[in-house]
Amino acid sequence: MTKIEAKLKQMGYELPKVPMDMKYWARCKRAGNLIFMGTTGPWPIVNKTVKGKLQGVIGKDVTVEEAKFTCKMSALSILAALKNELGDLDKIDKIVKLEIYLNGPSGDADPYVAIADAASELFIELFGENGRATRTVTPNLTNIVAELDMVVSVRD
Amino acid sequence: MTKIEAKLKQMGYELPKVPMDMKYWARCKRAGNLIFMGTTGPWPIVNKTVKGKLQGVIGKDVTVEEAKFTCKMSALSILAALKNELGDLDKIDKIVKLEIYLNGPSGDADPYVAIADAASELFIELFGENGRATRTVTPNLTNIVAELDMVVSVRD
């Protein structure tokens, strides 16, 4: 087992199964040393009780605590998509950009920042400073609580 | 005529005229082998009846079928902008990222996915696997039904 995956296991996480065979879009597309990724939602994590809600409006149907869990599920899902693409998460150099899409009304930044931090915290615990990405948090179009995509750089 | 444009013609499409001389922003900006693009809306296609509606809220003023057509118009418009920049669409290596902005309320993903697929289908028919981009579908700020931008890589 590679270093990053061993660390993930040690942190108590496992990667969900994420479909990679979409007809009309790709999860990963490489250009030079950059991998651009498609928006990835929260895929169920095997052997874990799903504590996050997948759909609903933050602050109305879904609490901030629930949304943080959903956001973390999306973070693990996008790592699963990257592993599928790269074979090995140790090939990741750094997360360059993290885009987080949250399903909530325009309003006070604090709860949204807290939800986004749940994903960022996971990446930083895993990759250190290389996981502390530039970040954008914008409204989701669908009723999924939290989705994300990112741009990562990979080692040669 | 180049291969991609011949294929486009064979598919029954032609490229609309898209203005390239905006004072405050650019349609294309190149960095290395990547071309980043500005958001491009649906420009009218000569000799075609415009079946899509340009403005309105999806699901209220505009049906999903109409929005699919508008999304395809934006796809053709952004190809026109790329041709203007590159001279020849055969220089495109692949579409790395496709961002689609739809004017509709937060809700069920299915109709929005169907609308986005209309643009993706066109790119895949044209470029094969190289047209199957990573994709993000987010809310539009303006009342234009469907707009898009993308990142493409070009051949040296």
Add this chain to the structure above:
Amino acid sequence: MTKIEAKLKQMGYELPKVPMDMKYWARCKRAGNLIFMGTTGPWPIVNKTVKGKLQGVIGKDVTVEEAKFTCKMSALSILAALKNELGDLDKIDKIVKLEIYLNGPSGDADPYVAIADAASELFIELFGENGRATRTVTPNLTNIVAELDMVVSVRD
């Protein structure tokens, strides 16, 4: 003083102090010659009366004129973040992509374009054609009037 900063001063602007030590995200992340940036809001400009409103809905709590000023504040703030990262703004080759997040309801494009232009105008006055970036204007999730992020290329 470097050329770009001298020009900025000559234009009557100064750079605000922008925090760079966020725990969970980074303002800048470099990959090759590209710098991706995190979303940056309007930081107060020393010695200037803040004429823009920081929070509120455009068209309801905030006029277009006020939002233009706020958008310009965010433009100066992101330049401050870049200076902090690069040491010297003369290292910027060009602004490749500019993403602007505005807090307003979906609607007529004209006022939003005018607000976004306030940031673009500043970058173009400063960097010429290299400041005329590709541009996306989308809804903000938070109640901050205008925020922005960008991708820039830097000289070797």
